[in-house]
Amino acid sequence: MVSERVSLPPFQALVDEHWRDVARLARALAGPVDGDDVAQRAWEKAFAAYPNLTSAKNLRSWLLTITSRCATDLHRARKPQSPLDQSLPVAVDGPESAEWPDPDLWQAVNELPERQRFAVTLKYVGDLDHHGVAAALDTTPAASRRLVSDALATLRNKLGVDHE
Template sequence: MVSEHVTLPPFQALIDEHWRDVARLARALAGPVDGDDVAQRAWEKAFAAYPGLTSARNLRSWLLTITARCATDVHRARRPQTPLDDAPPVAVDGPDAADWPDAHLWQAVNELPERQRFAVTLKYVGDLDHHGVAAALDTTPAASRRLVSDALATLRTRLGVHDE
């Protein structure tokens, strides 16, 4: 089998093209306090893995998947080590009002279960298709569709939006 040499753009070109997407998704998933750290961690992981890539297709999706996984790591680190049965759910601070003017919507998004919150954010903030969302969440595209659908149904109910 003959291996083909993959031509990747310079890493700086990747940063220049996608830094806004990575920063926006990191802040949407991890909140304004941890968003910058998540974005930085994502770029570090991407830089380390970049020379070993075997395909230059869909680098944006690859970066956003790394970003989502870094945000997941932050959320896992926040969880208490022992479960607290009577503890109320803790919502992550959402994006700053300057970045996302609809604070009421983002409060409702922050109250979604973690996988639904990540799925809907990857889909609509990260602009990933269901295959990209599935890759980021280590699930199937069908499960991604279900997570997004359930999240949207919950948001419609909480925000009083009715289909007509």
């Protein structure tokens, strides 16, 4: 089967249009220390895959999915690999309060379980719909809704916010 050639914009046009979104999501998911490295890795992966894309639909979502997966790879690499290492804390730097509003909220977000933290960040920082969040987390839209809902419930409870 021969695949049709997709008309894609020049890669630099993609970078120019979406670099802020990628950088913002990378910093939200990986923290200010590692965010730039995650964003750079995401752009490298996107550049390598770009010529083989079979669809030019929603390139922003495609980029944010790559960014999310690069951040996930970073967090997985940091997890202790042996029982001896499990007493060591796994540091996950969150956004710096000087750059992000409501440091208490971001502290609470950083304390969420990893998949909930990624889901809520993709939804509200990355501005992805549940299909985009599901694609980034390799799950279903229904599971994405549940992850976001559970994360929001935990955040409301932890921060003492009433929900009506």
